[in-house]
Amino acid sequence: MPRVLDRRRLVPNLHLIEVHAPEIAAKCRPGQFVILMPDEKGERIPLSVADWDPGRGSITCVFLVVGTATRKLAALKPGGEIPVFVGPLGRPSEIANFGTVVLAAGCYGIGALWPAARALKAAGNRVVALLDAKSEDLLYWKDRYLSVCDKVLYSSRQGGDQGPGEFIPGPLEEVIKAEAPVARVMAVGCTYLMYVCARATRPPGIKTIVSLNPIMVDGTGMCGACRCSAAGKTKFACVDGPDFDGHEVDWEELFARRQAYAGDELRSLCRYEEIELP
């Protein structure tokens, strides 16, 4: 079974997990994800890859604690084992020299967009990051972004030295104006953040790539749990995505489908906290 090399809290509710998976580390590209199971009875869940190290043979993911599976993951300790860790899944993000690219990231998306930030800079783009966090204390990997981006801005942050203290779309619209012409926007984070970003970039017609996060089971195109509509066509996020053009996504459907098991998820989590939590 794959070994957990590291698992630590980055900021409250957001954790990093590094798993020994040399084959995946040798193949991984920006935008891809893994499917894992926290223990033998756990659910299969997808997590975006936030970093990889072919030398250490490791894959790193950043995840938000929301349900039973992520609660179990957050309880893993370095040296522990994880029964299922499979990948790299999905199509890699398109990386080319586009010109100026704005990255809008929040929550786990700050981790998930990091490989694209690095690759886009290496491909010759002007890379501007807009990182969303409620406060300085909830922001992580700022240094990483500062090390490759031409500019790093912040939204939502209260009491900081930079940033308007306001959630997207306002800050994103300002960045787009200030950096014009912006060739594309990539937005990764909660569904709402991606939806708002895609809505904000529609009037100026800036291509906006989002990394969709529907419920998945197998992650290899076999079950269709992750289907979503893009440009009026049904797509499987696991094999056709996870990156999609945000202007083509049927967001209402995605919001509804992500809630498919909300009641069961709550029941499962309550049971875990009351009976099994270590």
Add this chain to the structure above:
Amino acid sequence: MAEDEKKELNAADKARLRAGFDLDWRRELRRSVPVKERLKIGRLKMPERPAGERNLDFAEVNLGLAPEAAREEARRCLDCANPLCVTGCPVAIDIPGFVKLVEAGRFAEAARKLKETNSLPAICGRVCPQETQCEEVCAVKKAAGMAVAIGNLERFAADFERSSGAVDIPPVAPPTRKKVAVIGAGPAGLTVAGDLAKLGHDVTVFEALHEAGGVLIYGIPEFRLPKAILKAEIDYLRRLGVAIRTNFVVGLTATIDDLRDQGFEAFFIGSGAGLPGFMKIPGENLVGVLSANEYLTRVNLMRGYDFPVHDTPVPRARTAAVIGGGNVAMDSVRTAKRLGAERAVIVYRRSRAEMPARVEEIHHAEEEGIEFQFLAAPVRCLGDERGRLRAMECLRMELGEPDASGRRRPVPLAGSEYTMEVDLVVCAIGQSPNPLIPQTTPGLKLGKWGNIEVDWATMATSLPGVFAGGDIVRGGATVILAMGDARLAAARIDAYLGR
């Protein structure tokens, strides 16, 4: 897509059957009961759990034959000199050979005889459509109306061996040190792996999911194929020396070219028909509309029937409609009933006579209180304000002229729309070949359905050393046809490696 069933046995198979037929004990056994007496014995019904009890849980429906009953059933077999049953079997099992061993009470030897040509007899005895294969052409059926229950006897022999605890490992040839990669741990892949391991090759099976078995683990429910039986068959392959690497997606974790660089010399692609078909009707992406693959995977592989002890939830419906008329549809609708549905309904666009499901499965479903709506097809799914399914609108059909499949084509009746309130729709209308390997393997020649093209005489693909079989080649077929492809491919892979 598939070529016609091979009805002619090859010379080696004929010689193998003949040698068994000529054995002294077989001759004596044939003489011991006159044909007339044999034909008088009625076919024994497989004991099964009462419908009203079994539709509440996931334990196996069929209970298996007792030893005396199995011997009595075996006595019905005439031990024909030219056994037609074998021509109906995709893997050419020596059927009279194993049936007569059962009649003689030599049950463990019967299991070994089965395993000469079939690595997974306990599975085939449960899930093969015998009534359209070996049993369809059985001479006793012609003479007395009811075929010998070959499938039930196969299951009996395999179960006897397993429960006796003395599962025999056949002699394995000395190691050839040739590495073979088998992609997909389903029926085709497991069969190839078993055959090649017996020939001394170094076989690794790569499986994308976290448990081996393919459709046998994610698709076919516990009540039809208990997981303990699958596990025993897979343990048997491991003891033959087969290595199984789960959580490995060939095409993504490593490509076929990567594996070639790692020293694998031959490949068998048995990655299955893992691309679910949907109906392409409005409302299909509402919450509560699932592919049969997803529904069954949640219940079987992920143990969703045991939620919340296992974490994966599965929709529990009051009224479940399952679209389709095949075995997957029957598995889905019977699963819905077991998960507590008040109404579990099959909606099928043709009539009962055209249903592709096994007769036994349809019969079991009826006994368990499944409703059937024939000559009906969904036209749209209707949702509530939260995007959740609440109803399905259907259109009535009538049967027109036969289509390419030979079955009469369903024709919609204008103005016959009706609505049924449902909170779960499971789509079991077929699958296409999974595109992952074709997409990531340059040079692999594909057919028009995205299936891998093979030379049917050898199961070789357009790439050297790469063979394929089962649903990735056929689209959506049966376990035993996949195993038939696999046996042929294994023989050709062995020949390829011996160059």
